[in-house]
Amino acid sequence: MCQLMGMSANVPTDARFSFTGLVERAGRTDIHKDGWGITFYQGKGVQEFRDLKAGSDCDVANFLKRQCIKSDIVISHIRQANVGALTLENTHPFRRELWGENWTFAHNGQLKDIHSILPLGRFIPIGTTDSEHIFCWLLHQIEQAFPTRPADPTKLYDFIYAKRQQLHEFDVCNFLLSDGHALIAHCSNNLHWVTRRAPFGPALLKDVEVSVDFSQETTPNDVVTVLATQPLTTNETWEKMQPGQMVVFVAGELIKQYE
Amino acid sequence: MCQLMGMSANVPTDARFSFTGLVERAGRTDIHKDGWGITFYQGKGVQEFRDLKAGSDCDVANFLKRQCIKSDIVISHIRQANVGALTLENTHPFRRELWGENWTFAHNGQLKDIHSILPLGRFIPIGTTDSEHIFCWLLHQIEQAFPTRPADPTKLYDFIYAKRQQLHEFDVCNFLLSDGHALIAHCSNNLHWVTRRAPFGPALLKDVEVSVDFSQETTPNDVVTVLATQPLTTNETWEKMQPGQMVVFVAGELIKQYE
Numbered sequence: 001m002c003q004l005m006g007m008s009a010n011v012p013t014d015a016r017f018s019f020t021g022l023v024e025r026a027g028r029t030d031i032h033k034d035g036w037g038i039t040f041y042q043g044k045g046v047q048e049f050r051d052l053k054a055g056s057d058c059d060v061a062n063f064l065k066r067q068c069i070k071s072d073i074v075i076s077h078i079r080q081a082n083v084g085a086l087t088l089e090n091t092h093p094f095r096r097e098l099w100g101e102n103w104t105f106a107h108n109g110q111l112k113d114i115h116s117i118l119p120l121g122r123f124i125p126i127g128t129t130d131s132e133h134i135f136c137w138l139l140h141q142i143e144q145a146f147p148t149r150p151a152d153p154t155k156l157y158d159f160i161y162a163k164r165q166q167l168h169e170f171d172v173c174n175f176l177l178s179d180g181h182a183l184i185a186h187c188s189n190n191l192h193w194v195t196r197r198a199p200f201g202p203a204l205l206k207d208v209e210v211s212v213d214f215s216q217e218t219t220p221n222d223v224v225t226v227l228a229t230q231p232l233t234t235n236e237t238w239e240k241m242q243p244g245q246m247v248v249f250v251a252g253e254l255i256k257q258y259e
Numbered sequence: 260m261c262q263l264m265g266m267s268a269n270v271p272t273d274a275r276f277s278f279t280g281l282v283e284r285a286g287r288t289d290i291h292k293d294g295w296g297i298t299f300y301q302g303k304g305v306q307e308f309r310d311l312k313a314g315s316d317c318d319v320a321n322f323l324k325r326q327c328i329k330s331d332i333v334i335s336h337i338r339q340a341n342v343g344a345l346t347l348e349n350t351h352p353f354r355r356e357l358w359g360e361n362w363t364f365a366h367n368g369q370l371k372d373i374h375s376i377l378p379l380g381r382f383i384p385i386g387t388t389d390s391e392h393i394f395c396w397l398l399h400q401i402e403q404a405f406p407t408r409p410a411d412p413t414k415l416y417d418f419i420y421a422k423r424q425q426l427h428e429f430d431v432c433n434f435l436l437s438d439g440h441a442l443i444a445h446c447s448n449n450l451h452w453v454t455r456r457a458p459f460g461p462a463l464l465k466d467v468e469v470s471v472d473f474s475q476e477t478t479p480n481d482v483v484t485v486l487a488t489q490p491l492t493t494n495e496t497w498e499k500m501q502p503g504q505m506v507v508f509v510a511g512e513l514i515k516q517y518e
């Protein structure tokens with residue numbers, strides 16, 4: 001199994017605090033030490049970082065804990081390998097281009113023998129994980145339904161919700177997905193989120209003794225949502241997602257919730 | 260215009276020395292300061308790093324100068340923006356999946372109004388550079404000719420050589436391209452390469468006072484080729500590519516040369 005972290009914000013926002021908590025679980029407070037990755041959107045473009053080392057003891061991850069990268073949408077993943085060898089191509093998040101946009105996907109769960117059940121189209125997995133297979137299948141389904149981006153994004157979200165039902169019925173499949181516009185999260189069994197807005201206050205990480213006073217880091221108009229497999233902080237109220245639920249965040253705000 | 264750097268090796272090899280020389284040209288010894296990027300292949304997977312800051316004065320680039328990442332194939336680029344804004348999606352190298360493989364492309368040159376001349380297929384540019392347009396066009400051409408990877412890779416190289424003729428006739432187009440197996444380089448006007456093999460000796464960078472004694476860093480069987488727009492070292496003999504020439508390196512060795 002693995003753990004996920006995501007962020008959606010209405011201003012480019014530094015995700016170091018959440019990332020610092022997450023990677024503690026990559027070998028120190030938890031066992032997800034088989035590589036990690038993080039994708040930062042800045043508009044249509046992305047910066048991505050990944051490594052095969054345990055996130056809790058990795059030069060690249062340590063560098064990112066010190067580096068302020070401001071981003072609109074973030075998707076991060078720490079891996080405990082079950083399907084697929086410990087290789088870079090099996091490290092999440094996965095990325096593909098559709099409609100001239102960067103799509104990013106990270107997954108927590110296990111969908112054994114999915115390869116024979118979900119047919120692929122033009123998106124072919126580079127690695128051997130069930131996760132990348134799901135992503136490639138889903139993008140193909142989206143493209144078949146929408147050869148170009150639909151003018152009404154709700155149609156896209158509705159379609160993704162309908163399609164992820166197959167995954168949900170099959171086995172454990174928590175995922176984060178983004179096209180650079182929205183951050184979409186589906187919960188099979190473990191996913192939480194919290195939205196921070198004014199008045200901002202202090203937050204304390206659960207996995208390491210680090211705190212931040214967001215009132216010093218933000219403006220009154222900032223809205224920032226963080227998602228994680230398990231809550232990252234101890235003094236905030238995280239919303240626990242229900243099995244089968246899918247949520248869509250744009251610019252930090254929950255714009256659509258599917259039960 | 261921009262500058263390119265590439266590496267092909269028969270053992271996973273540290274490219275820091277070449278990268279250190281290259282990024283000096285990103286704002287210090289030369290003017291290519293509009294972002295930079297580097298893609299490291301490890302088998303089928305990649306690690307990539309990019310940033311919008313000048314490579315000569317960038318935290319991520321400085322980190323990479325200290326970080327040993329061993330790789331089979333490297334493609335790097337420092338940009339001087341002409342077509343396309345200073346955004347991450349316009350930063351080279353570009354990457355797409357074809358046949359379940361990571362394809363990477365970086366380009367130096369300018370092909371004005373190429374958008375109306377080279378028709379696109381399913382690969383759509385995310386940014387607005389002529390370079391990404393060329394890459395998307397070329398991948399579409401390759402896929403149309405070879406729906407799956409040809410058993411004989413020479414057919415693929417021959418096809419790429421035939422196709423890049425259109426680019427070469429059009430305007431300045433130096434590029435580096437990889438599918439994770441080979442490193443392919445085309446020269447319009449500026450591209451050089453050097454192959455290092457036993458007996459290894461010292462090398463001195465041209466742009467900054469840094470030297471390395473490769474005999475201390477290698478085994479007698481290592482073969483490493485480095486390509487760059489302009490030679491990166493002062494005490495080695497770099498091969499100057501001729502206009503229209505295309506070379507293919509696999510595991511550090513020149514396996515095919517097109518005049």
